[in-house]
Amino acid sequence: MATSTGELVTAPPPVAHGRSRNAADGSAKYVFILPAMVYLLLLGIFPLIFSVYLVFANWQAGMAAPEFIGLANIQKLMHDERFWNSLRITLKYVLICSLVELVLGFLVALALQGITRGKAFLRGILAIPMLLTPIAVSFTFKMLYDYNKGPLNHMLSAIGLPKVKWLAGQESALYSLALVDIWQWTPFIIVAALAALESLPTDIYEAATVDGAGPWKLLTQITLPLVQPYLVAIVLLRAIDAFKVFDTVYVLTGGGPGTATETMTFYAYSAGFRAFNLGFTSTIAWALVILMTVIFTVYMNVFRRLDHREK
Amino acid sequence: MQAVRSRWVQAILYLALAIWTIICLFPIYWTIITSLKTPKAINTPKPSYIPWVQFQPTLKAFTDIFCTQDCADVYGASGMGNLARLFRNSFVASFSSALIAVIIGAMAAYALSRFNYNRWKNKDIAFWFVSQRMLPPIALVTPFFILFGKLDMIDKLPTLIIVYVAMNLPLTIWLLRDYFADMPIEIEEAAMVDGASRYGSFFRMALPLALPGLMVAFLFAFVFAWNEFLLSLTLTLDNAKTLPVQVAGNVTLRGPRFWDIAAQGLLVMLPPLIIAIVAGRYIVRGMAAGAVK
Numbered sequence: 001m002a003t004s005t006g007e008l009v010t011a012p013p014p015v016a017h018g019r020s021r022n023a024a025d026g027s028a029k030y031v032f033i034l035p036a037m038v039y040l041l042l043l044g045i046f047p048l049i050f051s052v053y054l055v056f057a058n059w060q061a062g063m064a065a066p067e068f069i070g071l072a073n074i075q076k077l078m079h080d081e082r083f084w085n086s087l088r089i090t091l092k093y094v095l096i097c098s099l100v101e102l103v104l105g106f107l108v109a110l111a112l113q114g115i116t117r118g119k120a121f122l123r124g125i126l127a128i129p130m131l132l133t134p135i136a137v138s139f140t141f142k143m144l145y146d147y148n149k150g151p152l153n154h155m156l157s158a159i160g161l162p163k164v165k166w167l168a169g170q171e172s173a174l175y176s177l178a179l180v181d182i183w184q185w186t187p188f189i190i191v192a193a194l195a196a197l198e199s200l201p202t203d204i205y206e207a208a209t210v211d212g213a214g215p216w217k218l219l220t221q222i223t224l225p226l227v228q229p230y231l232v233a234i235v236l237l238r239a240i241d242a243f244k245v246f247d248t249v250y251v252l253t254g255g256g257p258g259t260a261t262e263t264m265t266f267y268a269y270s271a272g273f274r275a276f277n278l279g280f281t282s283t284i285a286w287a288l289v290i291l292m293t294v295i296f297t298v299y300m301n302v303f304r305r306l307d308h309r310e311k
Numbered sequence: 312m313q314a315v316r317s318r319w320v321q322a323i324l325y326l327a328l329a330i331w332t333i334i335c336l337f338p339i340y341w342t343i344i345t346s347l348k349t350p351k352a353i354n355t356p357k358p359s360y361i362p363w364v365q366f367q368p369t370l371k372a373f374t375d376i377f378c379t380q381d382c383a384d385v386y387g388a389s390g391m392g393n394l395a396r397l398f399r400n401s402f403v404a405s406f407s408s409a410l411i412a413v414i415i416g417a418m419a420a421y422a423l424s425r426f427n428y429n430r431w432k433n434k435d436i437a438f439w440f441v442s443q444r445m446l447p448p449i450a451l452v453t454p455f456f457i458l459f460g461k462l463d464m465i466d467k468l469p470t471l472i473i474v475y476v477a478m479n480l481p482l483t484i485w486l487l488r489d490y491f492a493d494m495p496i497e498i499e500e501a502a503m504v505d506g507a508s509r510y511g512s513f514f515r516m517a518l519p520l521a522l523p524g525l526m527v528a529f530l531f532a533f534v535f536a537w538n539e540f541l542l543s544l545t546l547t548l549d550n551a552k553t554l555p556v557q558v559a560g561n562v563t564l565r566g567p568r569f570w571d572i573a574a575q576g577l578l579v580m581l582p583p584l585i586i587a588i589v590a591g592r593y594i595v596r597g598m599a600a601g602a603v604k
Binding site: 028029031032033035036037039040043044047048050051054059107108111112114115116120122123124125126127128129130131132133134135136137138139140141142143144146148149150151154183187188191192194195215240243244246247250251264265268269272273278281282284285286288289292293296300 | 324327339341353357416442443445450452454477508538540544555558572575592594595596599
């Protein structure tokens with residue numbers, strides 16, 4: 001390949017990134033991208049395909065190699081009440097978390113956007129929970145939720161309310177888990193929603209204010225319609241992560257009481273690493289993958305629309 | 312949002328934010344003070360909130376969790392001994408995987424923002440990378456367990472590093488692609504006019520200029536690897552076990568020894584907490600951009 005220095009000097013400056021230089025880049029083009037591609041093919045795609053095979057296989061404790069059993073795992077899944085229970089619980093959990101986090105996060109973001117001083121400082125402080133180790137956060141809530149010695153019940157009693165069983169209650173356990181998620185991940189919505197709010201053009205607001213619009217009108221007629229697609233994208237991203245919930249369940253409830261907090265990931269884990277039926281674990285996991293793919297597709301569509309709008 | 316400058320509106324906003332800040336910080340505060348309590352201070356009918364006023368703080372719980380032998384006093388030996396070794400495991404796995412993910416990720420991100428792949432659209436390649444972030448880890452846990460088992464690589468630190476790089480690559484590519492795309496291309500053009508190769512211009516121009524972005528991506532990857540639980544739980548037994556797995560086991564076994572739980576919890580969250588306090592602002596910016604852009 002001839003060195004292209006000469007061409008470059010005379011070539012017109014590039015209009016778009018990278019468009020002008022394909023001929024000159026030669027090997028670099030592939031050397032730069034191949035490591036990441038090969039890596040993710042080997043450690044993402046290949047294991048995933050292997051786990052498809054496991055869906056059609058029986059592999060339990062003591063077996064030397066998996067045995068092909070066709071659709072048996074899928075049939076078992078269809079008739080497994082515990083699986084449907086875990087699906088319902090996961091959906092409920094995701095719904096509670098996403099909705100509460102969206103509303104709270106957006107309100108706090110609006111408040112942050114509205115204040116005149118200390119915005120950067122507060123944004124830094126309020127973001128702390130989402131970086132903390134979920135396992136450690138679970139310990140923290142284990143202490144907060146303690147029936148007798150926990151501060152939450154103490155505060156409830158102090159204002160005359162009855163104590164709550166939190167993690168031990170059949171009904172309250174899932175909400176208590178969701179509350180941990182809400183504490184840890186509302187900050188994500190705050191930070192992302194605030195970034196969306198800051199990206200809105202200011203001149204519209206000035207024009208509307210000149211026209212006599214009050215804060216409420218600005219919020220409902222300008223801000224909300226403008227940020228709404230961002231909020232949808234943000235909350236879907238959050239939902240995708242909430243589907244994977246495992247750590248808090250593992251530490252705080254172990255799926256209990258009974259199976260009241262047994263999420264899909266936790267059930268899949270128990271099937272594989274407690275009952276040691278790896279084929280069935282893969283079957284549950286694939287149900288989750290399919291579910292999440294649907295949601296991710298929606299997310300990408302919202303995302304593409306945003307992208308188009310900006311251009 | 313100029314219309315909300317009135318005094319009353321401001322007062323309400325600050326009040327709301329103050330309440331939220333308290334909610335946000337109280338659990339962390341509670342963990343810290345609980346780790347400083349004696350068993351006696353914890354086993355009182357009413358919980359105490361203020362150190363020195365309501366109880367005498369002590370660092371005993373911390374010396375206790377690091378104790379390797381003969382610590383059977385009132386605190387009861389934690390018996391986990393090797394916390395320091397596990398801390399090192401976690402650190403080595405997180406640090407190395409973050410470093411590798413940032414290097415490979417930076418190259419791919421640079422490629423996606425500078426080159427044009429004829430047959431595929433760059434956007435589709437980027438999408439392919441990002442879509443891997445969506446995969447639930449549980450789908451990969453079984454194949455990893457079996458495949459690494461076949462290779463006799465269960466319970467080895469390199470195994471964890473390998474899977475953490477895979478976990479973090481999509482994220483680093485995503486963050487850095489934006490970073491490189493926003494970087495003025497002219498500097499590199501100039502370098503290449505002066506005879507630098509693509510590689511030279513990447514290593515000598517683009518990378519140093521992208522250093523802040525690389526740092527943010529690194530910290531992200533580090534924190535995610537540090538916080539990771541499910542993969543470590545299933546791919547390690549003892550030798551390569553990470554801190555969260557060990558501590559989760561301790562706490563589940565030991566019941567309500569809160570001074571102990573709190574001290575161990577704090578130890579686990581220490582690195583992310585330090586990163587959040589020191590570099591939180593930059594990370595937040597990266598996170599926001601990643602979600603909205």
